[in-house]
């Protein structure tokens with residue numbers, strides 16, 4: 001055992017490190033100290049990566065001071081913890097965020113400048129932590145930052161994937177997926193916690209055991225066991241007031257090299273087991289819109305759910321006598337259904353391991369969990385085949401049957417449900433090969449269930465959860481998404497942040513809703529000009545990126561019309577491309593007209609197995625190649641697809657947009673969060689009445705947003721009527737000519753039939769209402785062309801957008817979760 005001198009540890013502070021000072025002198029000295037003693041380089045021979053690492057380590061020391069303070073404060077004050085369980089945390093880079101939140105940006109810049117090193121340059125060397133697919137994962141990252149910034153004691157729990165979201169390259173117009181390897185040079189932000197590790201079982205058998213004088217109980221003897229090892233990353237809140245922890249689990253073989261096998265000469269056999277264990281946390285699944293359905297995915301879900309719950313329980317029992325007050329001390333938020341097996345696992349831990357009776361365990365479980373739904377798309381809802389579930393998690397399957405029996409009994413006895421109504425709420429889908437419905441499991445195991453925008457929450461009540469909502473009418477509530485203004489305004493757009501600070505003072509940095517104070521400056525010509533000048537600089541920066549990465553030149557005085565997000569049919573990048581083709585036709589047919597120059601910018605990744613989404617990427621690239629090379633359009637139109645969209649690229653793109661494309665088929669986009677990032681940075685939105693666009697309209701006012709197209713209920717109506725595109729195409733020449741151009745092979749002469757199935761889907765079915773919405777979209781785009789020529793008007797609207805987006809801060813979202821769902825954080829009894 002380690003010998004410690006208690007007196008020295010606690011008494012006179014002999015072993016306490018000196019406090020870290022934040023002046024440039026001290027920072028410069030300590031960066032060089034890290035360079036020398038942690039990295040083993042002297043300043044003269046250090047490479048840029050060495051400087052990044054040394055700077056990160058010096059900044060990390062300061063974070064650790066705040067981290068310990070936060071832990072001590074929590075230990076003193078007690079209160080309730082919030083555990084955010086998410087398969088995904090799409091964080092991006094961490095250095096800029098950390099130093100911004102600690103107020104160190106200028107001192108660090110100055111310290112590095114003394115050695116001739118540019119902060120902005122070394123920041124770019126940090127790899128993105130891309131442990132997520134898109135909106136859901138990025139929301140988890142914004143929420144972690146906002147919990148730390150608003151003083152909620154939040155613990156993120158997730159998976160430490162060795163390979164995050166794949167890197168995208170475009171080869172001959174098509175997406176190519178390459179493995180991502182963010183950990184190759186080590187990760188200075190994480191701390192391995194070997195003492196926090198738990199065994200996770202799979203497979204095996206359940207048997208009833210009867211011990212003398214005790215009630216009979218079920219014991220699960222797993223056939224396989226792996227170890228979950230914790231890695232902690234500090235999450236720094238605004239002004240460093242609070243530092244929370246993101247705990248990510250890594251899988252390891254219990255016995256990395258099975259010594260028996262190894263000693264008996266079976267080297268290969270010994271390593272097979274460790275490979276199988278470590279496979280669990282090897283890679284992030286890249287599908288965001290359909291269920292993977294693979295065994296490895298279910299293993300991932302259970303692995304991180306069980307590890308997190310065991311950790312939560314261990315911590316609770318360190319501070320409390322028993323688990324009966326768990327729900328008073330911990331709130332567990334399930335980020336979609338990916339961790340929904342937690343409901344069964346907590347029941348198992350309470351009943352089988354900690355000896356609770358079923359009913360009390362169920363009360364505790366329900367009071368502890370809450371669940372956020374992020375999609376209504378049927379193909380994205382998780383449902384696991386029963387045979388697979390039972391083979392991998394036999395005890396959890398039993399528990400799910402028991403939960404189901406209880407719910408059905410309640411529905412039948414207390415509410416008189418008939419067989420049809422029972423089938424609708426059952427946790428087991430008997431329809432297609434018997435499956436466990438994870439959404440239903442998460443719903444019944446939670447005291448609160450939320451959607452992520454007002455419209456989405458309403459639709460949840462009417463569609464996917466209609467029957468459960470009828471049974472539990474108080475359970476569903478709305479929590480509209482938000483984005484953190486630190487990363488998405490201050491860090492991404494220092495120019496605009498500086499202008500706003502000059503105009504209204506720095507108060508909005510601590511309370512983003514104060515940004516409304518620039519609203520009246522929309523009428524101030526001098527302010528508008530400075531606002532526009534900053535936009536222009538940000539567009540030049542993006543134009544440079546496009547020039548460097550793709551050797552395409554774009555003119556920053558054109559409208560930057562941007563659609564960046566995952567590629568999906570319901571998000572309708574195809575509609576945007578068709579509009580580009582129609583515009584191309586019109587410019588060539590009517591060269592005499594006063595066209596407003598436009599650059600259409602796309603970026604986003606397709607799931608590797610999503611054929612149509614990959615065709616859409618191919619089309620965008622093929623169309624861009626033809627249009628950009630055609631002298632007839634005289635730079636009036638460019639179409640650019642920027643490869644490898646990720647958080648870092650988003651930080652350059654969001655501030656550079658004039659126009660934000662939020663054009664999903666109404667009723668399909670749960671919320672959207674890119675819509676908020678763009679508008680906060682002064683882009684106007686062209687969008688449908690979908691997701692949070694509806695609430696953005698309410699906040700910015702109808703003069704400042706450009707809404708078009710069918711509403712969600714009109715879409716539902718048309719689908720009931722078996723709508724197809726054919727008659728619309730026949731009556732709309734611009735649309736027909738654009739589709740004919742695609743079908744003719746104009747954009748893909750090497751393979752003219754490449755896009756035939758994309759086009760024939762429109763004729764035969766038009767499921768996503770692309771034909772139905774084309775004309776309204778076209779007309780709205782032309783209104784915007786016209787508006788852009790009146791720069792005063794356009795810029796006034798842009799100012800209103802920035803001014804009125806304060807409500808869409810994730811600080812507001814988090815305060816609502818804390819107040820209505822978690823009953824935790826500042827101002828809660830705790």
Ligand code: F55
Pocket residue numbers: 133134135136137139287288289290291292374375380452481669670671672673691
């Ligand atoms: C990831 C994995 C699976 Cl198996 C299914 C879905 C996803 C995923 O990434 N979903 C996702 O990003 N959903 C989005 O969540 C955002 C945050 O709430 C919403 O803004 C957005 O509308 C929704 O599509």
